[in-house]
Structures are given as structure tokens and as C-alpha cells.
Amino acid sequence: MGRILPRRATASVEEALDDTRVVLVNGARQCGKSTLVTQLGNARGAEWRSLDRTATRQAATYDPTEFVMSDDPMVIDEIQRVPELLLAIKETVDADPRPGRFLLTGSARVLSLRSVPDALPGRIETIELWPLSQGEIDNKPDGFVDAIFELGTELHHTSEEDRDGYIQRLTRGGFPEGIARTPRRRERFLDAYVSDLINRDVIQLSEIERGPEMRALTRLLAARSGQLLVPGALGNELDLTWPTIKHYLGLLEEVFLIKRIPAWSRNLSTRAVATAKVAMVDSAIAANLLGFDDHSLRQPASPLGPLLEGFVAMEIARQLTWSQHRAEMYHYRTKDKLEVDIVLENRRNQVVAIDVKAASTVRSDDFRGLRHLADRLGDDLIAGVVFYTGQQTLPFGPRFRAIPISALWELSAPR
Numbered sequence: 001m002g003r004i005l006p007r008r009a010t011a012s013v014e015e016a017l018d019d020t021r022v023v024l025v026n027g028a029r030q031c032g033k034s035t036l037v038t039q040l041g042n043a044r045g046a047e048w049r050s051l052d053r054t055a056t057r058q059a060a061t062y063d064p065t066e067f068v069m070s071d072d073p074m075v076i077d078e079i080q081r082v083p084e085l086l087l088a089i090k091e092t093v094d095a096d097p098r099p100g101r102f103l104l105t106g107s108a109r110v111l112s113l114r115s116v117p118d119a120l121p122g123r124i125e126t127i128e129l130w131p132l133s134q135g136e137i138d139n140k141p142d143g144f145v146d147a148i149f150e151l152g153t154e155l156h157h158t159s160e161e162d163r164d165g166y167i168q169r170l171t172r173g174g175f176p177e178g179i180a181r182t183p184r185r186r187e188r189f190l191d192a193y194v195s196d197l198i199n200r201d202v203i204q205l206s207e208i209e210r211g212p213e214m215r216a217l218t219r220l221l222a223a224r225s226g227q228l229l230v231p232g233a234l235g236n237e238l239d240l241t242w243p244t245i246k247h248y249l250g251l252l253e254e255v256f257l258i259k260r261i262p263a264w265s266r267n268l269s270t271r272a273v274a275t276a277k278v279a280m281v282d283s284a285i286a287a288n289l290l291g292f293d294d295h296s297l298r299q300p301a302s303p304l305g306p307l308l309e310g311f312v313a314m315e316i317a318r319q320l321t322w323s324q325h326r327a328e329m330y331h332y333r334t335k336d337k338l339e340v341d342i343v344l345e346n347r348r349n350q351v352v353a354i355d356v357k358a359a360s361t362v363r364s365d366d367f368r369g370l371r372h373l374a375d376r377l378g379d380d381l382i383a384g385v386v387f388y389t390g391q392q393t394l395p396f397g398p399r400f401r402a403i404p405i406s407a408l409w410e411l412s413a414p415r
Contacts, residue, residue, distance in 0.1 A: 005136050005176070007036055008322045009129050014040065016125040017100040021093040024079070024104045027129035028256035028281055029197060030175050033105040036129065037075050041103055046073035051081040064088035073100055080108040080205075090120050108205060109254045130256075131174030131282050133318040135409035143413035145316065145323040145344070148352050150414040152382045156393045157411055159404035163360055163389040166405055167297045167304065170311045173284025183293060190288040194218060194257070201255045206247070213238065217248055221258055221278055222289035226306035226341070228333070229260060229278045256281050259317060264330030264343040277331045279310040286310055308405075309341050309356040312387055315408045316342060316354075324413065327352075332373060340369045351377055353384045360390045362402040370400060 009025070013036065016023045025033050034050075041048060047070055051057045060067045060082040068074065068088045079085060093101050135142030147155055171186075172179055175193070178186045198214045216238055231245040238245070252258045260276040280286035286307055287297065297304050313329070320327060327346040332353070333339035342354040353370050370384030384400040387408075394402040 004035060004039075005132060005139075007032060007129070007136060008133070008142065009127055010036060010040070012127050012322065013037075013103075016127060017044070017103065019099050020123070020125045021097055021099055022089060022102045022104065022120055022124040023100070024106060024124055024126045025129050026106045026109060026126055028131060028175075029107045029201070030177055030193060031129055031131045031256075032176055033107070033129050034077055035176075037077070037103050037105055041073065041075040044073050044100065046075045046103065048075045048077070050077040052078050057081055060085055065091065068092050068102070073103065075103045075105075077105050078107060079104040080106045086120060090123065093120075093123055107201060107255065109256075128321050130314070130318045130321070132176060132179065133174065133315060133409060134169060134406075137174070137179065138409065140409045141412040142319055142322075142409050143411045144408045145319045145327065146325055146413035147407075147411045148383055148385070149325040149327070149344075149346060149350065153395070153399055153401055155383070155401070155403070155407070155411070157403055157407035158393065159391045159406040159410070161389075161391070161404065161406040163358070164294075164298070166308065166311075166389055167294050170283045170307055171287050171292070171294050171297065173282045175282060175284070178284055186284065187288055187293075190285055194285060194289065197255055197257060202251050205254060206251050213240065214248060214252075217245070218252065218257065219289050221252070222280055222286040223303070224306075225279055225286050225303070226277060226309040228275045230275060257285070259314065261313060261329060261331050261342075264332050264345065266345075266349075275333075279313045281314060283307060283311040283314065305356075305358040308358050312354070312356045312405060312408065313342055316344070319408070320344075332369070334372075338369050338372045340373050343373075349380055351381050353381060355386045356405075357386055357388045359388055362386050362388050362390065362394065362396070364396060366402075367396050367400050371397075374399060 065088045235245045262276050263274045327344045330343040340353045344352040374381045386402045387405045
């Protein structure tokens, strides 16, 4: 790409540094954490220490207290490599509670790791950084979440994107290193990325040596994108016990390779299925694990639908880290197999329900799950949306709209 793209998380990190003693930027490897904190750290005259370097890591392990001693702000990259530093940081910031003392990065969900001695309650703010959103790549607003909660069915969007364009975006993904490469070289990068993540981070975190099993599970999860996540069924296919599968899933989520989307119910129906669904954090990884490129995804038998659902879910997950509306993401499915791909619920119990279709046309029957949910939610449903690969916003009743997928990144949040 040849340039550093602005990240929407920058403002959140700057705000946190102004009033919080320790700020942690947590996210997948190669998603741009080091670049972000380098820019912010340089602007504040911070010391820089990377725990990916052997000598630095050894010094931190030998004497954590001395390692974090500094009158200046300090950036520590990949803090999960020496989690004992967090206790030394706690002691330091308790003695000197100035805001912005430490800016940390982590490529695992640091505060959930079993080896972390203390979670720094009241002293730390965690900001998640995902791979680049489509809006960050294209310099677009990325304002759909706020727009749909504010405008509901008054929202209108016309798109110039077509089905081939969405396929190209899906296989391109959001990793800066991958975007900068040709499709063939991107495949090499993605192969190496998953392999290194499992061989280094996952095995280090868990002290296991079952890399082949983890790689097989990762491919199986990519194939089940958008489906219910049943550990027992996965275990049967891989000949692994249910506790082992559950442990492996936790590890893959800790290193930001997958995201589990919990089931949503609000006790509206005792027939709601409580099993989570899974999405790969980056759509290019999912497509590459399955061996699909732009050309093969255009074929009728390709898994474009499930992969596109995962792509949309992760674009929304990115937006939820900066949107003004504080909402959570779920899915909904009954035992009768009526389902809604994505359910967004804000703090006022208002809901936006979303289904994703790979087709460029939409039928009334595509709103079946959304109507089922609307009957149970009443006025709490702001809008039922079918995202599709067409180019116009189309009404399908008072609270239902078919909307082009590109509305996710092309719409601006209302002022």
C-alpha cells in the first residue's frame, strides 16, 4: 500500500492516555498495533521496549520491577510474553498515579490469560484493535451501526459495488501486510500467518505440542463459518474429547483468530438455541484456509454465503469498538431453524436484526427470520435488514429493508 492508514482506534487510545494510568491495545498479530502505539508513543516522548526481542524479554523476566522503572511514559510491545510485568506495573502506577504512564500492546487477550497475576482493576483501559476495516482501507466513514440505530428504516443507501467487488474485498481481508501484496503472495502470507500463530503463540500460551490438531481444527472452523459451534460435533470429526475442543477454541479466541458470537434470547422464547456461532476474525484467512480465491468463489457451489456472513459480522464487530451506540452482537436461532444471522442490541434494549445474502436480488421469503423476531420484539425492533450484493435500498414492509452491504462502510454516522 506504501502508506500508513489512519486508524479509528487512535482517538480512543489518546483519550484513554489522558486520564488512565495504563492503556492496553489488544488485537491480532500484524493488525497494526505496533504502528499505532509507535506513533502515539513518539508524540509523547515514550521509551519503547519490545518483548519480541530475546534480550529485552530476558531482562524483563529477570527483574520486572527495575524493567518498568522510568520517569517517562513507556511503551511495552507484546506484554503477554512476560505477564509478570503487570504486577510490577501495578506497583509503579500505584506509587505514581499520573495518567498515560504505560502504553501496552498484546497479541492475546492478556487479562484473561491464566498466568496473569493481577488484572490491574481501576488502573487499566483495554482497547481492541482489529485488522483494517473496509472504511479504513477506502477512507470511508464506517458509520452504519450509529446510522441504523439513529435512523432505523429512514436510512437509505445506493451502492456502486457489485458482487465481484464484495468477493475481492472478502479475499483481500484487512491485514496491512496482506493488502499490500498480490493475490498469490497474499496466500503465502496468510499460510505463514496461521502457521506461525499456532506454532508460536498458541503453543506458548497453552504449553501444548499439538500443532497439527490445532491446524485441523482451524480449517474445520473456517468451513463452519456462520454455523452453530458445537464442540462435541467438532470433537467427533477430529477424534478429540469435548474438553480438549473447548480448550482449543478458547486458545484460538485468545489469539484473535476466531470470534464466537453468542446466542441471543432475552427469554422471548424457550425454543431459542443457546449455542454460539463462530466467525474467523479476518475473511481472507477463512477463504484461504478453504482454498478459495476470487475466481472459485464466483462458482455456484462455493461457500460464498457463509464467508460473506462472517465478513459482515467482523466489519460490524470492528465498528462496535468505536460507535457511539454501545451495542452487543449476537445471533438468533430456534429449534425450528428460524434464524437471524446478526442481532445488535444496545443498552436501551433496542434491537437491529440483520440477515446476510450473497445474492444480488432479495425475495420476501428472505425476511422470514426477521419477521419472526419482530413479532416477539414489538416496538423494540428498530429495523430488520437484509444485506445483499445489489445496489439499491428496497422496502419490504414498514420495518424491513434490503440494503447493499457497502452501507456498512460508506454511510456516515448522524451528527
